[in-house]
Amino acid sequence: MSEPLRLLIAISGAEDPAFVGFVARVVAAGGPPVDLTLLHAVDAEARMLAGEGLAMRHAPWPAPSQGATDRRLDEADEAGAAALLAVWKERFEAEFPTAVAVASVVRRGRPEQCIVRAAEDLGADAIVLSARPGPQASEPGPRSVGHVARFVLDHSPVPVLLVRGSVRRSGGA
Amino acid sequence: MVITQPNADAPIAAGIFLVTIGLVIVRPRRLTEATAALVGACVMAAWGFVPLGGAVGNVLGHWNVLLFFLGLTGTAAVAERSGLFEGLAGLTARLSAGRPRRLMVAVVIVGAVVAAILSNDAAALVLTPVVYVIVTKFGLEPLPYVLACTFVADAASLALPTGNPVNVIVSDRLGESAVGLVPILLPAAVASVVALLACLLVVYRRQLPAHSPLVPAAGAWTSFGELPRPLLAAFSVAVAAFALASVAGVPLGPTLAAVWVVLLGVERGVGRRVWPLDGIGWSLLVFVASMGILVDGLSSAGVTARLAGIVLGPVRDSPAAVMTVSAGAAALSSNMFNNLPAAFVMADAVKSAGLSPASTHAAAIGTIIGADLGPNLTPAGSVATLLWFVLLRQRGLAVSSWSYIRVGLLVTPVTILAALAVALLLGVPR
Secondary structure, eight states: OOOOEEEEEEOOSOSOTHHHHHHHHHHHTTOOOEEEEEEEEEEHHHHHHHTTGGGGSSSOOOOOOHHHHHHHHHHHHHHHHHHHHHHHHHHHHHHOTTOSEEEEEEEEEOHHHHHHHHHHHTTOSEEEEEOOOSTTTTSOSGGGSOHHHHHHHHHOSSOEEEEOSOOOOOSOO | OOOOOOGGGHHHHHHHHHHHHHHHHHOGGGOOHHHHHHHHHHHHHHTTSSOHHHHHHHHHHTHHHHHHHHHHHHHHHHHHHHTHHHHHHHHHHHHHTTOHHHHHHHHHHHHHHHHHHHOHHHIIIIIHHHHHHHHHHTTOOSHHHHHHHHHHHHHTTTSSGGGOHHHHHHHHHTTOOTTTTHHHHHHHHHHHHHHHHHHHHHHTTTTSOSSOSOOOOGGGSOOGGGSOHHHHHHHHHHHHHHHHHHHTTOOHHHHHHHHHHHHHHHHHHTTOOOOTTTTOOHHHHHHHHHHHHHHHHHHHTTHHHHHHHHHTGGGTTOHHHHHHHHHHHHHHHHHHSOHHHHHHHHHHHHHHTTOOHHHHHHHHHHHHHHHHHGGGGSTTOHHHHHHHHHHHHHTTOOOOTHHHHHHHHHHHHHHHHHHHHHHHHHHSOO
């Protein structure tokens, strides 16, 4: 039996659920077994602004205790990321019934850097990600790929499967 | 009360002021803003720019403003402890029905109401983390919503005297009625909030998906029903009573302080045992009192009169021009240092310019618009934002300032222009 293909799949949460089936069709057909890791990156920028950043606002207003706010935000991050990954894990398990494993990983930082670093740390064979769906995403052109996908394409140490544009929903083709 | 010093001393007074503001912004060795301002005020007095009796008289003379901030920070603290903010955030979540765009609209509207009634800082500091929690439950990217909260906190803060310390300070020092400005500033605030919302929806049109990735159960949101009934009723009565008393011309400071004491009583009545002075903005009181003394020093050294001559001199006879120029000057100086000191200096400059009543009125409105909305250029005020990025780098987080500044650069001029257009329409006699 050949070595499993280790795929790092970036999940922002905004992906089209049909993305999962599409990846399954591209990757799994007759190939080696796959080992999937779903990665969700918590944007540290927003987290820091909601916590530390506001404490630096202009007026000497009595700020709520930083420790309590930080704890509350961390809990919210963790719960949100866990809930998000649980939903996507179920979708991937359904589409990849023969997968060796479907693991979930949460990282904090700039999403694009988290994805590239995780690919290095986890020894992934390839990164799979979806360009941000949106009104302009299905139109071809330089703006159809957001900055996260752009950065990953430019900096990834391994091959990248970028799903851009709308995915056909049919199961068999 | 103000002794005249030869104008040759103006650079010294200006130097004391600028060093103080520098300390307020940089906060070396965790020095608080209030301590820095207090030390600066003492130096200003010791140098002879403000006699000791004058300094004490200055603090006591602004009793109405100081009581106002005591009551405002106290009331906001009771609101925070009661879970009112969680209830409001739960309301935005329900209103949004899981549609990210609708959630954005709801966050902006609720943020605007909180900022107008309980101050911009209560909205930014207390509401933002609560909204963050809501947004993560929907599995959405938090950044657009977090920025919306910070921006709307300032954009809506023009609306009422309670919205921004600047509003009360400027009207107090210019002898204008803070309540009397509401018929102009409230519509101006509505215009600036609508303009902000339009900007946010355009900037984030790609980032807000049609549906939220997660659909939390209805029970995930705090409802107002979970708040103690008597406290909820007391808040409603307090808002109505405060509005009535303001219209009737009762001084705002004692009214708001009384509202706070009554709310504390009700809080105790529903069995919440807390130290009543928890959450009081002592540092805000010290800061405002010290700033008053510092600016009196600037005034007696002739600094503010000179500034007034430069900034307002050429336009003094046209109220519309005075309003526009003072809004621009207040917005710029708010970004150069900090909006509270900027408002103090602008107000004193306007006072020493000896403008006609119509021009003074216009200048008060312009200064409030500029000093309230100007700091939105960067969410933490320009210099503080730079420091914040340094802090983040120290923690190993390389964050690009671009995601804020690109929004701030758009939102700030657009909201100022929207508010100014309405204020010019309503506030300048023809």
